[in-house]
Amino acid sequence: MNTLQLPKTRIAWVIAGVSLLVVLIVVMLLTRPRAFTATQVDVSALPTLNALLNAATALLLTAAYWFIRHRQIRRHRFCMLSAFSLSVLFLVCYVIYHAFAGSTRFTGPDAIRPIYFFVLFSHVVLAALVLPLTLTTLYRGLRSNFMQHRRIARWTLPIWLYVSISGVLVYVLLYHVR
Numbered sequence: 001m002n003t004l005q006l007p008k009t010r011i012a013w014v015i016a017g018v019s020l021l022v023v024l025i026v027v028m029l030l031t032r033p034r035a036f037t038a039t040q041v042d043v044s045a046l047p048t049l050n051a052l053l054n055a056a057t058a059l060l061l062t063a064a065y066w067f068i069r070h071r072q073i074r075r076h077r078f079c080m081l082s083a084f085s086l087s088v089l090f091l092v093c094y095v096i097y098h099a100f101a102g103s104t105r106f107t108g109p110d111a112i113r114p115i116y117f118f119v120l121f122s123h124v125v126l127a128a129l130v131l132p133l134t135l136t137t138l139y140r141g142l143r144s145n146f147m148q149h150r151r152i153a154r155w156t157l158p159i160w161l162y163v164s165i166s167g168v169l170v171y172v173l174l175y176h177v178r
Contacts (some may be wrong), residue, residue, distance in 0.1 A: 012141055019132040022091065029098040046097040047104075051171035053090040057083045058164035065157060077141070090167075108177040116173045123166040130159045140157060166172075 054172050064079035133156040140149035 015135045015139070018135065019128075019143065022131055023128050025095060026098075029095060030103055035133055043097045043100045044099075044174075046093050047171055047175060050093050050097070051168050053086050053093070054164045054167035054171075057086045057090070058161055058168070060086065061157060061161050070119050080141070084134065086120050087134070087160075087164075103175055106174060108173060112173060112177055116170070119166050119169050119173065123163060123170055126159050126166075127163045130156065130163050134160060158162070 010102050060079045060083035064076050064083065067073075067079060106113060108116060128173040133152065137149060137156040140146075140152065
């Protein structure tokens with residue numbers, strides 16, 4: 001085996017391992033009884049915070065795309081690292097919320113129900129997919145492997161943007177449509 005390929009193999013395993021671990025944690029939180037009772041900690045503001053984090057991520061991703069199209073590399077990098085940081089913060093808040101509050105049932109109108117579940121399903125599936133894509137894209141960009149970075153970023157950006165926007169839509173449908 002070529003020693004130049006070894007780091008690529010290791011990073012691929014790390015990215016796969018981290019992605020799988022996060023997905024398993026989220027699945028456990030959503031399918032098992034709550035680890036704590038909601039009375040121990042007030043987490044009622046976290047869904048709103050999560051929607052704001054998703055909205056801010058979507059704005060940063062859009063700005064980053066604009067910056068890279070205009071060859072403003074430093075601003076692009078800043079926006080992408082900021083978007084990634086907000087996504088990590090979102091994930092932490094999401095895990096905390098679901099550890100204390102469990103899942104929230106949809107109580108909106110029956111006419112909206114199929115739309116809600118379609119958006120939710122596509123959001124969840126693509127959110128699981130976007131994590132390894134984002135980590136790989138970020139890694140390649142930070143390693144200045146721009147050709148491969150660009151190749152995967154063409155897939156990562158629209159998926160990540162959809163996940164961010166659909167996360168806000170899920171929040172609105174779940175908490176504000178009655």
